[in-house]
Amino acid sequence: MSDQQRALAAVTGASSGIGLELARQFAEHGFDLIVAAEGDDIQTAAAELRAEGTEVAAVRADLATREGVDALVGAIQQADHPLDALALNAGVGVSGPFWETALDEHLGLIELNVAGAVHLARQLLPAMVERGEGRLLFTSSIAATMPGPYMSTYNASKAFLLSFAQAIRQELKDTGVTVTALMPGPTDTEFFERADMEDTKLGQSKKDDPVEVAREGFEALMAGDDHVVAGSFKNKVQAGMAKVLPERATAAAHAPMSRPQED
Numbered sequence: 001m002s003d004q005q006r007a008l009a010a011v012t013g014a015s016s017g018i019g020l021e022l023a024r025q026f027a028e029h030g031f032d033l034i035v036a037a038e039g040d041d042i043q044t045a046a047a048e049l050r051a052e053g054t055e056v057a058a059v060r061a062d063l064a065t066r067e068g069v070d071a072l073v074g075a076i077q078q079a080d081h082p083l084d085a086l087a088l089n090a091g092v093g094v095s096g097p098f099w100e101t102a103l104d105e106h107l108g109l110i111e112l113n114v115a116g117a118v119h120l121a122r123q124l125l126p127a128m129v130e131r132g133e134g135r136l137l138f139t140s141s142i143a144a145t146m147p148g149p150y151m152s153t154y155n156a157s158k159a160f161l162l163s164f165a166q167a168i169r170q171e172l173k174d175t176g177v178t179v180t181a182l183m184p185g186p187t188d189t190e191f192f193e194r195a196d197m198e199d200t201k202l203g204q205s206k207k208d209d210p211v212e213v214a215r216e217g218f219e220a221l222m223a224g225d226d227h228v229v230a231g232s233f234k235n236k237v238q239a240g241m242a243k244v245l246p247e248r249a250t251a252a253a254h255a256p257m258s259r260p261q262e263d
């Protein structure tokens with residue numbers, strides 16, 4: 001990379017919340033950006049980020065589909081300089097008893113949270129390895145540390161991302177490419193509204209600031225850390241307790257927090 005060339009980062013789920021704030025962190029630290037999300041609001045987010053003085057390309061793509069992943073990969077590969085950092089943040093939640101909620105919602109969650117992240121990582125990591133440098137961030141969650149009654153596929157998807165991140169981090173140990181898992185707790189984003197969780201105790205609980213969560217995630221990524229439990233001290237305690245308690249206990253503790261209120 002020449003002295004005149006700015007580093008390039010790509011961020012998914014960047015139209016709002018943690019994704020937008022991660023993109024802002026990259027912009028504030030001298031990165032140009034490729035940002036992606038499914039809705040038109042990615043264009044609004046890109047305009048906000050350009051106000052930081054960075055070059056931003058916006059890609060509207062449904063990353064739960066192969067066509068959407070291919071569109072983002074194509075935009076990254078066509079950039080005039082290589083990708084230095086990739087933040088895989090896009091994700092959704094589904095709330096309610098598994099047997100009562102729509103199967104398509106659960107399958108769509110898996111396609112975005114799991115398959116889309118794996119697909120993008122597999123498409124974009126080889127170029128980083130070939131160059132001998134790069135940084136990859138997965139937005140997991142403290143939900144990864146416990147089973148999630150009434151959020152069954154969401155917690156499972158975040159557990160997958162945490163395990164996957166740690167596995168490929170070890171594989172990439174001597175390549176110059178690092179992998180970091182960001183593990184926030186409940187954060188003040190649109191997640192709870194979109195997942196129809198506003199009537200749960202989790203949805204009504206005090207939440208962390210996405211600006212702070214993104215800052216901690218960015219700093220961990222740049223330091224090459226394997227993971228960071230971001231946000232409140234409560235999150236760190238909860239993640240620590242999950243390591244020593246049996247899963248039946250953590251599932252029982254999670255259930256009243258995520259159970260929808262009865263009408």
